[in-house]
Amino acid sequence: MQYYDTGFLQVLFVLLLMAFILFNIQRARGGKQLFIRRIPGLSAIDEAIGRSTEMGRPVLMVPGLSGLDPVGIQAVKIFGYITRTAARFATPIRLLLANAPLYSVATEMIRDVYQTEGVPERFDPQSVRFVTDRQFAFAAGVAGLIYRERVAAAFLMGDWYAESLIVAESANAVGAIQVAASTITTQTPFLIAACDYVMIGDEFYAASAYLSREPVLVGSLVGQDWAKLAIASVIVLFSLFGSVEKRFVQQTAEWVQEPGKAGEYRPIPARMKNNDELTPLRFFFPRKPGPIDPPRQKRETAPTGGDS
Amino acid sequence: MAEQTDAPKKSIGEILQSANRTFLYLILFLVVSASLVVTQLRKVEVPTRPEPYTIEAYKILRNVPEGGVVIVDTGFTNSSRGENGGQMEALLRILMRSGAKFAVLSWVEPQCIEIARGFIRRINEERRAAGEPEYREWYDYLILGFFPDGPTMLQTVHQNVREAWKTRQATDPTTGEKRSVFESPVLDRVQRIEDVYAYVTLSASGTMPTIVARIGKQVKVISMITGVMFPEQLNYFKSGQLKGLVNGLSGCVELEWLMEKGIDAQGVVGGNAPGRPVAAAFPGAKNFDRGMAYYLALHSALTLLILAVAVGNVGMWLTNRSRKR
Amino acid sequence: MNLEHPTYVFIKMTAGVLATVGLYSVLYRETKLYRFFEHMFLGLAAGWSLTAIWTDTLKDQWWGQMVGKIDEQTGAMKEPAVWPWAFVVPMAFMAYLIFSRKHNWISRIPLGLLIGLGAGQTFLNWFNLYGPQMADSVKTIIPTTFSSLTVPPPVNGQPDPNVYLSQAINNLIFVATLLCVLSYFIFCTEFKSRFLKGMSTAGRLVLMVGFGAIFGSTVMTRFALFIDRMYFVWIEWLWRSVLHLS
Known part of the structure; x- marks a missing residue:
């Protein structure tokens, strides 16, 4: 049990999860067609753009407060897909951002979309705007634009925080059809309440991988699925093992660790195990041998108090 | 006028579902305003029952030994003052009345530090008016300032707190010169982060996991957050990563309630069991403030919301029933 | 001033x-x-x-x-x-080359450094963050005693290590909910069997219940923001500053 208690299994577990992702990215890069099921929310995207086209009003896209990180980039990738469809029908777009680096990346990406669609003249540089990086000023700016231009469709995708409801409620007030996706759990209920369709949690990543078919996105999505299955297996197996151990195996020794000394097991009269004494739980909380409380360097002037 | 006569007549169900937005906002405005004024006039105290996570937070904060050091990590601006503001005031009152020393830092937004200064100034004015000694910067508390890269700063704190904050200085009032914060009576005994009694984070966003992942095993972390972030953070309390949790406005009122009533030796809130209380009250002091001032208004607004949801659902039910017929 | x-x-x-x-x-x-x-x-x-x-x-x-x-x-x-701090200036300016169509690849260098720094910390802290929550999800689902359906009050303040039937059922519901929700977020396969489809649907339903509960809790924040503004207007400004009432 000594090796079990060194915590090396934790490191192995994290490495295993990483390996799943890297392996699947490699598979996708090697030309393997990895399957991703279609997310129902994707159909709502085309429906919303169609409505904007019919009404001749702009399509609004907002990635919340996302920065130049995986969430922001994936949001812009979905916006690229939306813009492609909008460009074909000459539907005006508005992409509003709260992060300057993401703004520059998004501008390039949207311009590229118009060029690949063969209609570069339809790209309006004013359609991609950096509003501000202050949260509520951003919300006020986006709400103002929604009311002024009376957008017909709104796509709210990315990192959303307290500004989510202000924006979603404004778009709702002008009767826009709204499709939202956020990985922020606590904002999802507000988006569900105010929007027509919401992609929940990881569905956001799945949507961008499905639409872009980029090997890195597809591979990492499949790798994450494997990681989820691994975590679920660990929880089920450990729950079963722990339950059986608690029911049938008794504790006959107790872990003792004195300050400054290595810990050791000392025999005790047999009794039922406490939850933290179950073998599976020690995977998470290993008892590392060695001093855990080295003597502190105290200053001579140290007064009383300051308990830690 | 022609449009009005030509428009199809709405059923009761449809009318109930299509209440005018501006009208709803107006009712909310009137109800909230009236509740605030009534609370101010009648000093209304709405009773509450503290949750276990608030009780744990209070137990830790109330038992900081005199001179013990608490880090106050402030991550809120005036936009969430309605919840974090009351929490900050309650926290400062508890720390100052216990004689604890504290250091304020932020890595969310530079504005947070100025806002925290405003709260310290306000509580100090209150102490001055009550004839209590003021809390003095450098001797009793420190402002460590804003850290633009919080995660890296916290990673360094995990390894070596003195390295992480070595460039931080504060003015020593005796000489008027800026000196290292570790020369101040607040931090002079802190060699490692384990020497800090508790780390309290007040935030309107998800900053807590960054703290817990880096220093959660070394110091007791308490999170004071908005109601929006609470459901996500409850898991961290249940798993033992957070030692205490204060949930938005209701958590703020619970803290004020605990300051008023205390927890007796048997662990009962407001009890009178003999023996050393688990966490004593502050009798006779100003305990109810911003939290209680907003609480009646919150109840009124929530009642209105429940009513609106009920009316809308009855309307939907009536419409569906008439369609089926 | x-x-x-x-x-x-x-x-x-x-x-x-x-x-x-x-x-x-x-x-x-x-x-x-x-x-x-x-x-x-x-x-x-x-x-x-x-x-x-x-x-x-x-x-x-x-x-x-x-x-x-x-x-x-x-x-x-x-x-x-500390003169080496001067080296961060060219590094920072590299980021601005994102606006150059010809040299925008240079902007990826400082960006890569930042992402690397973040990723390194994530690897380091991942288990610290999620390990305890996974541990909290490991539950004992077999009762150790049938002497009582529910947990009896503690004797002499000592915690009872037994798992009672009601606790075991609670724990089983917890583990089942967790598995259902996880199955909803599996995208690399189409669930064909009725059991797995049912699990995924149950996961979505449970999520909706959870979101409803979160909505109820978080609505407090939205109201608190509004109440605070009204307090500022009526009490702090009008009551105290204009009318000078206590």
Whole structure:
């Protein structure tokens, strides 16, 4: 049990999860067609753009407060897909951002979309705007634009925080059809309440991988699925093992660790195990041998108090 | 006028579902305003029952030994003052009345530090008016300032707190010169982060996991957050990563309630069991403030919301029933 | 200028009240009044960001470190200058090359460094963050005693290590819920069997119940923000500053 208690299994577990992702990215890069099921929310995207086209009003896209990180980039990738469809029908777009680096990346990406669609003249540089990086000023700016231009469709995708409801409620007030996706759990209920369709949690990543078919996105999505299955297996197996151990195996020794000394097991009269004494739980909380409380360097002037 | 006569007549169900937005906002405005004024006039105290996570937070904060050091990590601006503001005031009152020393830092937004200064100034004015000694910067508390890269700063704190904050200085009032914060009576005994009694984070966003992942095993972390972030953070309390949790406005009122009533030796809130209380009250002091001032208004607004949801659902039910017929 | 002078404080608060009313006017409709305060808000935010970047980040943490500090009386170096800080300037300017179509690849260097720094910390802290929560999800699902259906009150304040039937059922529901929700977020396969489909559907339903509960809790925040604004207008400004009531 000594090796079990060194915590090396934790490191192995994290490495295993990483390996799943890297392996699947490699598979996708090697030309393997990895399957991703279609997310129902994707159909709502085309429906919303169609409505904007019919009404001749702009399509609004907002990635919340996302920065130049995986969430922001994936949001812009979905916006690229939306813009492609909008460009074909000459539907005006508005992409509003709260992060300057993401703004520059998004501008390039949207311009590229118009060029690949063969209609570069339809790209309006004013359609991609950096509003501000202050949260509520951003919300006020986006709400103002929604009311002024009376957008017909709104796509709210990315990192959303307290500004989510202000924006979603404004778009709702002008009767826009709204499709939202956020990985922020606590904002999802507000988006569900105010929007027509919401992609929940990881569905956001799945949507961008499905639409872009980029090997890195597809591979990492499949790798994450494997990681989820691994975590679920660990929880089920450990729950079963722990339950059986608690029911049938008794504790006959107790872990003792004195300050400054290595810990050791000392025999005790047999009794039922406490939850933290179950073998599976020690995977998470290993008892590392060695001093855990080295003597502190105290200053001579140290007064009383300051308990830690 | 022609449009009005030509428009199809709405059923009761449809009318109930299509209440005018501006009208709803107006009712909310009137109800909230009236509740605030009534609370101010009648000093209304709405009773509450503290949750276990608030009780744990209070137990830790109330038992900081005199001179013990608490880090106050402030991550809120005036936009969430309605919840974090009351929490900050309650926290400062508890720390100052216990004689604890504290250091304020932020890595969310530079504005947070100025806002925290405003709260310290306000509580100090209150102490001055009550004839209590003021809390003095450098001797009793420190402002460590804003850290633009919080995660890296916290990673360094995990390894070596003195390295992480070595460039931080504060003015020593005796000489008027800026000196290292570790020369101040607040931090002079802190060699490692384990020497800090508790780390309290007040935030309107998800900053807590960054703290817990880096220093959660070394110091007791308490999170004071908005109601929006609470459901996500409850898991961290249940798993033992957070030692205490204060949930938005209701958590703020619970803290004020605990300051008023205390927890007796048997662990009962407001009890009178003999023996050393688990966490004593502050009798006779100003305990109810911003939290209680907003609480009646919150109840009124929530009642209105429940009513609106009920009316809308009855309307939907009536419409569906008439369609089926 | 004394920022704590009562007249200044009153002007500041009155401006705050006007801005609050102006921004809330959008609830009626988008008017010139709202537009004025919206643009003022955006302008203030831009100005504030610029100042904050210099005063709170660059001045003390970069410029001050790089040039050191000289004692004005003696002329001696009080704090040594750390000249290698100058190297971050070209690194920072590399990021601006994102605007160049020809050289925008250079901007990826500082960006890569930042992402690498973040990723390294994530690897380091991943288990610290999620390990305890996974451990909390491992539950004992077999009762150890049938002496009582529910957990009896503690004897002599000692915790009872037994797992009672009600606890075991609770734990089983927890594990089943967790598996259902996880199955909803599996995208690499189409569930064909009725059991797995049912699990995924149950996962979605449970999520909706959870979101409903979260909505109920978080609505408090939205109301608290509004109540705070109203408190500012009615009590702090009108009651205390204008009418001077206690």
